[in-house]
Amino acid sequence: MTEKPQVVIIGAGPAGLTAGWELVKRDVSPTIVEGDSVVGGISRTAEREGWRFDIGGHRFFTKVPEVEALWHEILPDEDFLMRPRSSRIFYNGKLFDYPLKAGNALRGLGVIEATRSIGSYFWARIHPPKDQTKLEGWVAGRFGWRLYRIFFKTYTEKVWGVPANTIQADWAAQRIKNLSLFNAIVNAVLPKRNQKDITSLIEEFQYPKYGPGMMWEAAATKIKDKGGELVFEEKVRRVHHADGRATGVTTFVTGGYGPGAGAPLVERADVGEEHHYPADDIISSMSFSSLIRAMDPPAPEHVLAAANSLRYRDFFTVALVVPESASFPDNWIYVHSPDVQVGRIQNFASWSPFLVKEGRTCLGMEYFAFEGDENWVMADEDLVARATKELAELGLASTDQVERGFVVRMPKAYPFYDEHYRRNVDIMREWLSDAAPNVHPVGRNGMHRYNNQDHSMFSALLTVQNIMDGQHHDVWAVNVDEDYHEEVSPTSSAERTPAGAGAPSA
16 A cells, blocks of 8 residues: 555454554554543453452463464563463352363262263263254253253353343353363373373463553553554544445544543543544444444444344442452352352452452452343442352351452443344444445454454454455454364464464455
């Protein structure tokens, strides 16, 4: 390209900032529009009174070499810690390793339940569930019905707020992939010396010492230093297009937007005013449904109907300050108990000692909601009280050990995989590719796909190559690999196939 394009990037999360960084390295100065007052999206690090919270937990591990290289371009090596990987399931008052290890799970269940579970597994292998398009049948076919009900059903229904037999299997396929009870048993019984060809889970991962937000704050600084512009507290109102091309973006000033917002950077006098940003290309990590609704002129009715049908699951963390003695070694614990509403508990000290204060730790009680429901709108002090009570009910800490509590909300944290989502996304993609092919959806919400952070970054990196180099990467093929994300083969990192193996070309 002889002229540098004008590029507007919507959203300053991992995808948007990756795109911005790749562009400024090519001497293109993008404008990044962010509705909140902080960068990082769901990968931000929230801070309250000196305590830092990782929203959702972000293990810095990837099978994509280009993404790993980007991490170390943005942050120096000394800002990364190597942290042990550990997660368990809380069920019936006991803790079980996750992903499931055959010996650990069966011993913890006891002889009778273990025997029943193994029998249930073999029954499911002989008589597989008829419908494996739904999460319930997909998991039961790989673990048996008893283990599905013990270790998967309750947590899954907490996450999504609907019965597991109504959730598409796509989510399990991305989260669990080829793990099964059979694989767990094989890994348990084969001698280590004979496991050269068997994949295993990562035992440690990289982590920025002040949390993932440290990465994105550094990226924002680097982008601005190289001439990029970051605009905060402005939400997209219209994406203009004409004659088969997008031409620009109109925003309005929010002055701090949404319940996930941090403190405003400055007191803006222009709250409510509109600003216009012309563009040759638009890279969008805003929710795909919101993007389609913002198109001006509007999309046809059937496309808008598809956009309006996409759903999201929202998320909030209640962070409780407790003594170090109430800590546990795991990064997080999945709570498979229907008696409490908490779905997962993080120990922020297990992520990084720099997130907590000496002699104490902070436990992140994670809850799932639909924006506007009774849990979402509940007062912070009531949420802290409930989380404190549930922590005690689980036997992890007494109520008098909780010194302080904070609430951090994150809307649209999870794209919802109902039975119609894929068809709706296809309708929207087809129309957008005709009406404005220079609008490029990227990232988790931008593509309505349950991407990990590295996959979101990879989608942005490939998009910049398409814009600047005339490449034809199929960005929608990212994260279609069949392996569990945290599972590694015995080959060296240099020999690994990048996630989304089909992504580099259309």
